[in-house]
Amino acid sequence: MANKSHFNAGHIAMNTLKKNGVAHSSQIETKMPEKTYHGLFTKDAVEFLKQMPDSSVQLVLIDPPYNIDLAHWDTFENYLDWAKQWLDEIYRILTDTGNCVIFGGFQYQDLKKGDLLEIMHYTRHNTDLRFTNLVIWYYKNGMSAHRFFANRHEEAIWLSKTKNYFFDLDSVRVPYDEESKKTALKDKRLLPESIEKGKNPTNVWEIGRLNGNSVERVGHPTQKPLELIRRFVKGLSYPGSLVLDFFGGSGTTGRICIEESRNSILVDNDPAMLDYFKKHRQSMNGNIFSAPYEIKVSPNLDEFLGIVKNEVEIEC
Numbered sequence: 001m002a003n004k005s006h007f008n009a010g011h012i013a014m015n016t017l018k019k020n021g022v023a024h025s026s027q028i029e030t031k032m033p034e035k036t037y038h039g040l041f042t043k044d045a046v047e048f049l050k051q052m053p054d055s056s057v058q059l060v061l062i063d064p065p066y067n068i069d070l071a072h073w074d075t076f077e078n079y080l081d082w083a084k085q086w087l088d089e090i091y092r093i094l095t096d097t098g099n100c101v102i103f104g105g106f107q108y109q110d111l112k113k114g115d116l117l118e119i120m121h122y123t124r125h126n127t128d129l130r131f132t133n134l135v136i137w138y139y140k141n142g143m144s145a146h147r148f149f150a151n152r153h154e155e156a157i158w159l160s161k162t163k164n165y166f167f168d169l170d171s172v173r174v175p176y177d178e179e180s181k182k183t184a185l186k187d188k189r190l191l192p193e194s195i196e197k198g199k200n201p202t203n204v205w206e207i208g209r210l211n212g213n214s215v216e217r218v219g220h221p222t223q224k225p226l227e228l229i230r231r232f233v234k235g236l237s238y239p240g241s242l243v244l245d246f247f248g249g250s251g252t253t254g255r256i257c258i259e260e261s262r263n264s265i266l267v268d269n270d271p272a273m274l275d276y277f278k279k280h281r282q283s284m285n286g287n288i289f290s291a292p293y294e295i296k297v298s299p300n301l302d303e304f305l306g307i308v309k310n311e312v313e314i315e316c
């Protein structure tokens with residue numbers, strides 16, 4: 001039976017535009033910036049957000065405390081009361097093509113503590129953010145269980161400011177293996193040039209969690225894998241645009257922004273972020289395709305945004 005999504009009006013419209021060689025209105029003409037800038041701020045997230053101007057960020061990518069007592073910063077009396085304060089700022093600071101990714105998990109059993117479900121409910125009913133995708137981050141390594149199915153996923157929600165959100169699917173396509181490529185080429189509903197580019201990674205991503213001895217580790221207790229962050233940064237922002245992570249942790253988002261030629265702002269109220277980020281930079285492979293970059297620790301925010309703005313491309 002055909003997949004219902006093939007009859008979706010948006011899907012048909014996108015294919016028609018593609019066939020006629022017409023760009024979707026969310027498409028942005030991008031070029032490699034000459035240099036990227038990365039601002040590091042040791043500050044409370046909410047305090048920082050209040051200083052951010054309207055429509056200034058292309059991608060907000062955050063991995064907030066999950067409220068599961070993993071560290072001193074991970075326990076809340078009322079999670080949503082706290083989360084509301086930063087959730088309420090996101091729509092305002094995003095550009096019209098802007099996106100927001102929030103990592104989280106669902107709390108099972110009888111905990112009934114605040115979690116990503118409450119964030120989803122709140123953003124749907126109390127903000128103008130649009131819910132675009134739920135991405136399941138699936139991993140094979142994890143704890144065993146005897147009274148329930150062992151958990152092997154976390155989630156990330158992708159929200160956008162408008163219908164005109166930026167999405168560069170081509171940059172995150174995954175190659176077909178030879179066999180499935182042959183089958184796909186016979187499917188009349190698929191465009192041959194899209195098949196050549198690779199397939200949509202879907203909203204279930206299999207990426208291994210970082211083990212204690214993983215080479216990626218820089219010492220932060222809840223560090224995310226590079227490839228997980230890279231897919232969001234590449235797909236939902238463009239070279240020279242500004243990415244903000246106001247729960248910076250070790251600075252994984254900043255590292256990916258350097259490697260993928262985006263500007264970034266990292267905020268964390270723990271100054272240890274600065275040391276973790278140094279370690280990230282030491283272990284970065286010299287990526288010859290990325291633009292040169294500059295790190296600015298606690299810069300004046302307006303001046304920093306002024307520099308970044310000069311590097312951002314003009315939307316068409």
Ligand SMILES: C[S@@+](CC[C@H](N)C(=O)[O-])C[C@H]1O[C@@H](n2cnc3c(N)ncnc32)[C@H](O)[C@@H]1O
Pocket residue numbers: 043044045046063064065066073220222223224225246247248249250251252253267268269270
């Ligand atoms: C889940 S970790 C982020 C890990 C990060 N994604 C990485 O890959 O390294 C969340 C971070 O939020 C920070 N944090 C907690 N509450 C904060 C607040 N109110 N303002 C700023 N940062 C905060 C913690 O210090 C912690 O480093």
